[in-house]
Amino acid sequence: MLQRAEPQEFERVLSSMCTVPHPAAREAAERFLATNPGDPGTYETVADLEREAVEYLGDITGLADPAGYVSSGGTEANIQAVRIARNRADTDDPNVVAPVHAHFSFTKAADVLGVELRTAPATDYRVNTDAMAELVDEDTVCVVGVAGSTEYGYVDPIPAIADLAESVDALCHVDAAWGGFYLPFTDHDWHFGHAAVDTMTIDPHKVGQAAVPAGGLLARDRSLLDDLAVETPYLESTDQLTLTGTRSGAGVASAVAAMESLWPAGYRQQYETSMANAEWLAEQLSARGHDVVGPELPLVAADLSVPMTDELRERGWRVSKTGAGEMRVVCMPHVTRSMLRSFVADLDWY
Numbered sequence: 342m343l344q345r346a347e348p349q350e351f352e353r354v355l356s357s358m359c360t361v362p363h364p365a366a367r368e369a370a371e372r373f374l375a376t377n378p379g380d381p382g383t384y385e386t387v388a389d390l391e392r393e394a395v396e397y398l399g400d401i402t403g404l405a406d407p408a409g410y411v412s413s414g415g416t417e418a419n420i421q422a423v424r425i426a427r428n429r430a431d432t433d434d435p436n437v438v439a440p441v442h443a444h445f446s447f448t449k450a451a452d453v454l455g456v457e458l459r460t461a462p463a464t465d466y467r468v469n470t471d472a473m474a475e476l477v478d479e480d481t482v483c484v485v486g487v488a489g490s491t492e493y494g495y496v497d498p499i500p501a502i503a504d505l506a507e508s509v510d511a512l513c514h515v516d517a518a519w520g521g522f523y524l525p526f527t528d529h530d531w532h533f534g535h536a537a538v539d540t541m542t543i544d545p546h547k548v549g550q551a552a553v554p555a556g557g558l559l560a561r562d563r564s565l566l567d568d569l570a571v572e573t574p575y576l577e578s579t580d581q582l583t584l585t586g587t588r589s590g591a592g593v594a595s596a597v598a599a600m601e602s603l604w605p606a607g608y609r610q611q612y613e614t615s616m617a618n619a620e621w622l623a624e625q626l627s628a629r630g631h632d633v634v635g636p637e638l639p640l641v642a643a644d645l646s647v648p649m650t651d652e653l654r655e656r657g658w659r660v661s662k663t664g665a666g667e668m669r670v671v672c673m674p675h676v677t678r679s680m681l682r683s684f685v686a687d688l689d690w691y
């Protein structure tokens with residue numbers, strides 16, 4: 342079976358938030374495949390690379406002295422952010438307040454950490470902060486904003502969310518897992534330099550063009566990460582703050598390689614290309630009478646009918662739907678204008 346199996350081609354993938362790794366990232370992933378940054382005392386080179394990755398992520402997110410690590414993905418980073426908030430708070434009944442469109446990893450976080458998840462509705466695809474204000478109380482440990490939502494690519498009002506978190510002495514976590522490598526080239530207020538953000542998720546293995554697995558968790562202050570540390574008696578190092586134990590150095594090395602190759606000029610160019618593609622697709626869909634949401638970042642959602650979406654899937658297009666039923670196209674780096682032209686041609690055939 343394995344000899345005949347080929348990995349997924351990306352030429353018709355419009356639904357994924359993963360993409361083709363940058364060539365330097367692929368090469369670095371292969372080279373560091375058998376290293377374990379979970380044991381930094383033994384695997385010192387990859388541990389140094391991880392510090393470099395965190396420095397790059399700090400540059401990208403406006404954080405001068407960043408603390409953090411390369412996680413297995415956005416899910417781990419979000420769980421860990423909630424864990425930090427829960428562990429440092431003084432309550433037996435902790436809750437997290439998040440937008441209704443927060444990624445489902447917060448549902449997992451709430452479940453494994455025994456925290457109540459309270460979700461606030463959105464107005465025009467951004468969280469309604471008045472509704473959030475009604476949900477917070479003295480047991481709120483974390484208030485979450487999403488900078489590039491999974492379904493629509495919209496950015497929540499991060500400064501207002503940070504103010505709200507501060508008002509109840511909770512942490513402010515920003516989930517920029519997908520949007521974080523596009524947002525530096527926009528005029529959104531989303532990062533540590535724009536608001537009193539405490540922790541952030543930003544994933545090199547999405548728009549950052551690193552190989553999977555390379556998520557990112559950042560904290561404004563090193564002491565926040567101390568809330569995660571457990572002792573590791575049988576390792577050469579003394580403690581560990583990741584959720585995973587052994588983890589491949591492939592993600593760490595490829596994250597550094599991708600950011601070294603692309604930050605900032607390559608990512609800027611990618612943002613401009615992907616945004617232009619998203620705007621082009623939105624125009625094409627509107628011209629055909631579809632209601633289109635966005636694009637605010639390079640992600641387009643439109644009200645294509647279920648039979649139409651099914652026909653596109655029959656033709657090999659990987660497209661997904663939002664919870665409300667719109668078809669959604671994520672303009673990742675592998676999504677080119679010529680791909681979108683043939684996608685629209687297939688739509689016209691229908």
Ligand SMILES: Cc1ncc(COP(=O)(O)O)c(C=O)c1O
Pocket residue numbers: 358413414415416417419444446487489490491516517518519544556
């Ligand atoms: C905003 C956001 N946060 C978190 C995640 C989870 O990331 P991962 O699948 O890498 O765990 C995603 C995945 O698409 C996402 O879009």
